[in-house]
Amino acid sequence: MTQTLELVATTRIERTAARRKIDLRPAVFLAPFVVLVALFTYWPLIQLVYLSLFKLNRSGPDRFIGADNFLGVLDNAQFHDAAYNSLIYIFLSIPFKVFLPIPLAVFIWTMGAKLGNFYKAALFLPTLLSFVVVSIVWIWMLNPVMGLFQSVIGPLGLQMPSLLSDVASAIYVIIGVGAWKLIGFNILLYLAGLSAISRDYVEAMRLDGAGDWVVLRRLIVPLLSPTILFVAISTVVFTIQQVFTPIDVMTQGGPLNSTTNLFYLVYQYMFESFNVGYSAAGALLIFLLLGLIIAAKMIWFEKLVHYS
């Protein structure tokens, strides 16, 4: 009993001592990053908040108008579609960008060097190309009269539908092209994550008679989970900005607003409408939306990791 008390006491003393002597090392390591982010990301963001509350005139922010810009954005006929589509973009991208690359990376990981390298290189190629060109090439491939797909299914007596001009399908094309562009990127990240898994673990499990599935489920996925979380969060954060280029090149948000999203909307306010106030308000709404999704995701993920 006294021993325990003593222990508690010493720990407390140590703790206060540590608190008194502030460790400067993390501050030094963080300084360059923090300074740069503060200056080039958060300072503009703060100004954005400011701009969102004002009406702009010829020389700059002029008149305080409170929530008017936000209300104006919400009143926009396209806002509803853009917000809904943003969620579709984010959630439907997750299976393709987050989950599909996991088995692909595992397959590549278990393969011999030659084949593995071939697949890895092939799957990574789209990442290297300008997204404008990728979008143009996909328009050609999907062309309902003379595209690649039509020339494959045409002889079978089938007719390729015009996927990009159909309200029901256009958004899926853009999600697909976005995923296509990024899949190699994410496979690469998973491979980097897999490389940290020690052979000893696998061998130990093997000795216990574990099959492939068990190794995958019990060892690889849990050890890969930090990378999975990373990929999941970057998918949430980047998807609606990533699809900006294919939207702009392929559909311009149409047909009938079916492919527009919040990022595209904000961009249009900024660059096609002289409407800085709305674009600032819209940007903050995006920030809020993504923040909420990420917070929810982190909580969900923590639970998931806990239970498995």
Next chain:
Amino acid sequence: MAPSMLKLSRPLMLVGHIILLVTALSIIAPLILVLGTSFKPANEIYGGLPWPRKFTLQNYYDVFEKLPFGRYLWNSLATTTLRVGGQLLIALFAAYAFARYNFPGRGLLFALVLGAMMIPPQLTFLPIYLLINKLGWFDTWAGLIVPNLAMPLAVFLLRQHLLAFPKELYDAAAMDGANELRILWSVVLPNIKPVMAALTVVLFVDCWNEYFWPLVITETDHAMTVQIGIRRFLDAERGDDLGPLMAAVTLISLPALAVFFACQRQIIQTFVSVGIKG
């Protein structure tokens, strides 16, 4: 590459090959179209055939004739290299701080890192413009490089990897009297080579393909990058010049491809091969 550590059953492996092959085909087909089009004369571009009937190098000549392409390439190569180097270093420091130390406000600070990923420059165009003006960085390499040196994405990824790093290793090294930089350099870095390699590729490609930022910053050929250059072949009003565009894209993919091949060897290396067991 490391020897395979997981022996998947034959049928499963077959499934794997099929999926990968289909995915690879879906990737190679469009790429053939890019390459093929780059060798087509203008009147074959919309012809529907993936490769040219009449092979021409004219598009490649056009790229060099219509643009100071060499200058753009130099700007791109130099700024991308400097920027990626800086990004890696700064991100490694920050990630190390997050993973290694327990300090007050760590959670909040990390949330701000995540938050920073959500603010692309398109959304903050006006404030950024005003800021760059104050700094006098329009049309300079500094303007292309410095504002992008802090890469939240990279900090996040490295932190995820460093968290899995056994703490005993730091302590053992610290016990040997190594200072923090020494630990980072000779203990941490060798063990995260794969992710550093992957990150190098990712950052390089990201910067190499960037369009919006250089568009804001650059004004003359003095600082313009290849991505700005290739947009010269796109013209919504008068029709795109797709032949030279595809030629230019083929050319500018090559440096990124080279970086990929240089780094990819590292990416699948394992802890085992470096001799550390977790």
Next chain:
Amino acid sequence: MSKFLLSAVILASSILSAPVNAADPVTINFWHYQNSNREVLTQTIKEFEAANPGVKVQELFKDLTNLATEIQAARMVGRAPDVAQVLARLTIGMVETSNPVPLERGPDKGAFLANVASNFLATGAYKGSTYAVPHSFGTPVVYINRDLFRAAGLDPDKPPRTWQELREQGLQIKQKTGKHAMFVSNGGRDVGPQQMLVNAGANMLSEDFSRATFATPDAIAAMQLWQDMAVVDKSVAVFTERENYSLFMAGQIGMMVTSIASFQGAQRSAKGVFDMGVAHYPTWGEKPRRVPNSGASLMIFSEAPQRRDAAFRFLAYMMKPEVTNRWAVQSGYLPIAPGAKNADIVRAYVAEELRWGVAVAQMDDLVSTARWPGTRVVEIQIVLENMVSALWQGKGRAATLVPAAEKEITRLIAAGAN
């Protein structure tokens, strides 16, 4: 090392202490988005500089999508371009946000504006002043696949004169060849539909820019004709913009309705693929043709008097008939000078390239593109774009869709007013 330092110091001090000489040339910035025509433009600038030793022009290429906003931002920090190309339809937005200089305030009190045809000049007028002069203007025409016309048993030398004829001929192309007869380029969201509405006699906006006014009976009928072509005849290619362009260039669509600005590119792509002709934008019945322009004007933003004077000199030079006529011939845009049709250089080129001549003949039919006021321009454009999409896809008839769009645009104009 020290030598280097020394020479650096000397160099720096010599730069800093250089006397400001009145004879030193003023350098003005000129922002534009001309890609393929850049060489022609720089040549003109060189000639201007040779004729005006006191002025240097630094031309900078800017991406069209960001150009207007970049001017707005640059204006705020006092580094606006002295002269810039701005899309004609954005004129009002620029006036409201970026303080362009009224051109009547130039040293010659705007006398140089007489070098521009009055219907063209109207595109830059706002609230009693002229803020912009036309520069790279287009007019819509019908590009024709003459081979497909022949295959359908039509005479390619007798292209449709009216929209009603275009519908008939289109149906024939569809029935005889199985291919799509036509597509209309949206020309950047709302330009395509605007041209159809205005050509049918409607005005997009009221004189005071306060409401949309395009839902006239004739305009509704014009939109209904489009819908009937798409839904009843199924002769319209209702694909995306780029898909349609590729298809036309591959010889798969009979007619392409778009700006003459596309001529040179289309000509290059069609060469050896099909025999391409150009016809006038069809009239609406017997009504006279009225076609809104597409393309960009030039505006002045300089603040310092010295630069402003130089900018005016440059602009006046750029507006000289011999300069604008040559620019038109070399770039394929419309000439803008009064009576340009009869200028030697234009006549010579028309004689050589009759297809381009079709556009020149439409000069007198040009009216100003709709210049939407307020801060909700994109929304307004999307309303029009969506109206046309809904028509093509048969979602409601013109008699309901067109007035609904008019009403919504009027609401957006009011909501976006300052």
